Amino acid sequence: MTIVITAFEQSPDGGKGLARDTRVRWALEEVGLPYEVRLVSLCAMKEAEHLAIHPFGQIPTYEEGDLALFETGAIVFHIAERHAGLLPVDESERARAIMWMFAALSTVEPPILELAHAKLLEGDQPWSRERLPLVRDRVRDRLRQLSARLGEADWLDGAFSAGDLLMVSVLLRLKPSGLLDEFANLAAYAARGEARPAYQRAFAAQLAINAPMP
Amino acid sequence: MTIVITAFEQSPDGGKGLARDTRVRWALEEVGLPYEVRLVSLCAMKEAEHLAIHPFGQIPTYEEGDLALFETGAIVFHIAERHAGLLPVDESERARAIMWMFAALSTVEPPILELAHAKLLEGDQPWSRERLPLVRDRVRDRLRQLSARLGEADWLDGAFSAGDLLMVSVLLRLKPSGLLDEFANLAAYAARGEARPAYQRAFAAQLAINAPMP
Numbered sequence: 203m204t205i206v207i208t209a210f211e212q213s214p215d216g217g218k219g220l221a222r223d224t225r226v227r228w229a230l231e232e233v234g235l236p237y238e239v240r241l242v243s244l245c246a247m248k249e250a251e252h253l254a255i256h257p258f259g260q261i262p263t264y265e266e267g268d269l270a271l272f273e274t275g276a277i278v279f280h281i282a283e284r285h286a287g288l289l290p291v292d293e294s295e296r297a298r299a300i301m302w303m304f305a306a307l308s309t310v311e312p313p314i315l316e317l318a319h320a321k322l323l324e325g326d327q328p329w330s331r332e333r334l335p336l337v338r339d340r341v342r343d344r345l346r347q348l349s350a351r352l353g354e355a356d357w358l359d360g361a362f363s364a365g366d367l368l369m370v371s372v373l374l375r376l377k378p379s380g381l382l383d384e385f386a387n388l389a390a391y392a393a394r395g396e397a398r399p400a401y402q403r404a405f406a407a408q409l410a411i412n413a414p415m416p
Numbered sequence: 417m418t419i420v421i422t423a424f425e426q427s428p429d430g431g432k433g434l435a436r437d438t439r440v441r442w443a444l445e446e447v448g449l450p451y452e453v454r455l456v457s458l459c460a461m462k463e464a465e466h467l468a469i470h471p472f473g474q475i476p477t478y479e480e481g482d483l484a485l486f487e488t489g490a491i492v493f494h495i496a497e498r499h500a501g502l503l504p505v506d507e508s509e510r511a512r513a514i515m516w517m518f519a520a521l522s523t524v525e526p527p528i529l530e531l532a533h534a535k536l537l538e539g540d541q542p543w544s545r546e547r548l549p550l551v552r553d554r555v556r557d558r559l560r561q562l563s564a565r566l567g568e569a570d571w572l573d574g575a576f577s578a579g580d581l582l583m584v585s586v587l588l589r590l591k592p593s594g595l596l597d598e599f600a601n602l603a604a605y606a607a608r609g610e611a612r613p614a615y616q617r618a619f620a621a622q623l624a625i626n627a628p629m630p
Contacts, residue, residue, distance in 0.1 A: 257564065
């Protein structure tokens with residue numbers, strides 16, 4: 203059955219890999235599944251046809267026959283559960299890999315999104331300059347904890363898993379902020395993720411649909 | 417095998433059910449599993465022994481024999497996957513219930529946490545009064561979308577699931593803000609969750625360990 207995902211017709215980041223379809227593409231590439239992409243404009247994303255699949259008016263979505271899913275974490279999990287390569291077979295190891303999937307999206311990413319909002323949505327507000335350091339410190343607190351746990355390991359818990367895929371994806375958002383480079387082991391961890399052939403293919407595919415800036 | 421979860425020795429909300437152990441207790445009550453609770457002080461939460469189980473120094477955690485998990489969503493999923501009552505049997509329905517679990521924690525809760533931070537961490541900042549309406553509007557945007565999707569249904573997708581358990585738990589955080597009451601169907605949905613006997617037992621259990629304020 204053909205897998206169809208959605209992606210931005212024009213990615214807000216111009217194809218730097220931060221749009222969340224990159225995460226789904228990466229998962230599909232890791233397990234070797236072919237897929238098609240339907241591009242959606244920012245306008246169409248808020249219209250009834252797209253909202254019927256994604257009630258929050260975002261990308262990516264995932265369609266496979268009668269099944270339609272939204273929410274990146276759930277899509278990555280759906281892929282990981284059905285195809286070898288993203289979740290360990292051992293029951294406890296599997297539970298811990300799923301734990302890191304949730305940790306990436308609900309513990310590590312929220313302060314990073316707050317930082318993005320502070321810049322994108324409130325960058326022109328009078329409080330922006332004074333507030334930004336506080337928001338950056340909240341990100342730092344999380345990174346410090348994650349860095350302590352990762353230590354010198356290659357991946358969060360044994361072999362590369364869907365937990366690493368999401369954690370690396372979340373950390374990559376921080377590259378422009380300079381915060382990631384404050385934690386050498388996390389920067390190396392994210393670079394290890396980026397170096398995976400599956401990530402490279404996913405990145406190239408999402409870049410290809412985003413015309414270079416003139 | 418005995419299940420042991422952790423909870424606040426003294427919950428910051430004084431036992432109003434907002435501490436995340438309530439979510440795990442609720443899941444355990446829904447599937448009828450007995451459990452024990454180990455209370456952790458705010459200090460102990462940041463010490464090595466607890467950090468070994470929960471690298472981000474929070475509660476709840478979940479221990480069962482050799483398995484130790486943190487991250488509420490992952491714990492609820494672990495319970496739901498192994499015991500009937502929280503996930504549908506049909507494959508597509510199951511995938512959609514998991515989708516709502518991720519949606520609750522990574523799409524709906526983050527703006528609600530931003531609002532909590534705006535009040536708790538930045539309430540005394542000079543920008544607080546002017547900024548708060550913006551943050552409330554971001555929560556409203558999400559609630560509007562969720563409200564449109566829920567419509568007049570009892571639960572998000574067919575029967576009550578772990579997706580509803582987490583979504584209701586997330587929405588309950590909004591009660592003091594007045595925002596939930598702006599969306600009658602969401603307020604009724606959250607009340608339906610609270611009315612479940614399993615929620616009532618979970619709530620009573622976490623309240624019992626929090627002595628009433630003198």
